[in-house]
Amino acid sequence: MSEIPKVDSVYYGGERNDVASLVPLDAKSVLDIGCGYGGIGRLLAKTHSAQLYGIELNPEATPYLENLYHQHWIGSVEEVRIPDNVPGFDCIIFSDVLEHLVDPWGTLAHYVARLNAGGTIIASIPNVRNLNLLLKLIIRGEWTYLPDGGLLDKTHLRFFTRSEIEKLFNEAGLDIEYWGYNRDKYSFFRRVVTAPFRLLSPDLEVCQFLIRAHKNSKLALR
Numbered sequence: 698m699s700e701i702p703k704v705d706s707v708y709y710g711g712e713r714n715d716v717a718s719l720v721p722l723d724a725k726s727v728l729d730i731g732c733g734y735g736g737i738g739r740l741l742a743k744t745h746s747a748q749l750y751g752i753e754l755n756p757e758a759t760p761y762l763e764n765l766y767h768q769h770w771i772g773s774v775e776e777v778r779i780p781d782n783v784p785g786f787d788c789i790i791f792s793d794v795l796e797h798l799v800d801p802w803g804t805l806a807h808y809v810a811r812l813n814a815g816g817t818i819i820a821s822i823p824n825v826r827n828l829n830l831l832l833k834l835i836i837r838g839e840w841t842y843l844p845d846g847g848l849l850d851k852t853h854l855r856f857f858t859r860s861e862i863e864k865l866f867n868e869a870g871l872d873i874e875y876w877g878y879n880r881d882k883y884s885f886f887r888r889v890v891t892a893p894f895r896l897l898s899p900d901l902e903v904c905q906f907l908i909r910a911h912k913n914s915k916l917a918l919r
Contacts (some may be wrong), residue, residue: 712736724787731794734761792819825856828901877907
């Protein structure tokens with residue numbers, strides 16, 4: 698397979714070790730939502746024996762996925778309907794996906810229904826309660842969307858804090874069992890100046906949350 702074009706690397710080419718490492722080793726079937734050109738799938742193929750499935754919006758990803766994923770579907774995750782004859786999944790990944798959706802609440806609940814008993818949901822979600830972002834808003838009055846990723850990527854439709862993520866997952870019938878963090882990198886001077894704010898809430902230096910959750914006991918019994 699040819700090399701992934703550099704222009705597509707931000708959204709489609711990344712190999713997210715931080716996300717892939719959260720997938721349980723005993724998962725036998727994994728659905729990678731927003732799988733791009735298969736970056737996470739390539740990592741999982743090296744470390745897991747799971748059968749991989751994917752959903753991807755970009756049709757140009759197809760040749761990169763055909764020999765890596767057992768099955769994949771092209772289209773919006775909010776519109777794709779996986780056939781009923783496809784078995785349930787032990788793990789479903791939403792890597793930088795939920796913030797792009799019109800209805801992340803309904804979408805997450807829909808896919809929880811496809812999760813096997815004991816299965817897990819893995820997600821990476823930007824944190825809007827981020828100090829750098831808030832200071833630009835409060836001091837400069839800036840809330841500028843950008844074309845190349847980040848907290849204010851121009852394709853983001855929804856914004857979440859830790860507490861809003863908890864609500865999102867709880868309403869979908871999930872219990873969060875693990876929180877991970879990608880944090881902003883501060884210079885020494887900035888660390889000193891912002892220390893009082895960050896002591897107030899460590900979440901202020903988090904740019905992205907990493908979450909692993911499982912069906913709560915009531916749903917798992919269904």
